[in-house]
Structures are given as structure tokens and as C-alpha cells.
Amino acid sequence: MEDINRLKVVLAEKKRTAKWLATEIGKDPATISKWCTNTTQPSLDALRDISNALEVNIQELLVPTHVNK
Numbered sequence: 001m002e003d004i005n006r007l008k009v010v011l012a013e014k015k016r017t018a019k020w021l022a023t024e025i026g027k028d029p030a031t032i033s034k035w036c037t038n039t040t041q042p043s044l045d046a047l048r049d050i051s052n053a054l055e056v057n058i059q060e061l062l063v064p065t066h067v068n069k
Contacts, residue, residue: 003063007050008036010061014054024053 011018018032025046034040042050051058
């Protein structure tokens with residue numbers, strides 16, 4: 001499976017833990033763990049909540065894609 005989100009990386013950059021994030025956004029720590037390993041993906045609403053909690057642009061939470069024109 002290809003990585004879609006950068007949540008684990010951004011958490012490390014911000015020196016925050018998955019447990020901290022779970023508390024901040026009201027999610028189960030197991031859910032955050034699945035997001036960090038790209039086993040499942042957060043919804044757009046969850047991404048918004050994550051970006052607000054971590055004080056980053058929502059785009060920083062996603063692996064960039066390239067469109068060939």
C-alpha cells in the first residue's frame with residue numbers, strides 16, 4: 001500500500017505523539033495509529049481537525065501528487 005498521508009512525519013516534526021493527537025481531536029489512539037501507518041485514511045473533516053491541532057496547513061498532511069500535463 002502506498003503512503004497517502006504524512007501524519008507520522010508531521011507529528012515527529014511537531015514533537016507530538018499520536019496519543020496527544022487522539023486527545024486533542026477526540027479520537028481513539030488506535031485510529032490515530034492506523035492513520036500514522038497509512039492502514040486507513042482520515043476523513044477530510046478529520047484532516048481539518050488534525051491540521052488545526054498541529055497548526056499546519058492541511059496540505060502538509062498529504063503526500064504530494066504530480067500531474068503530468
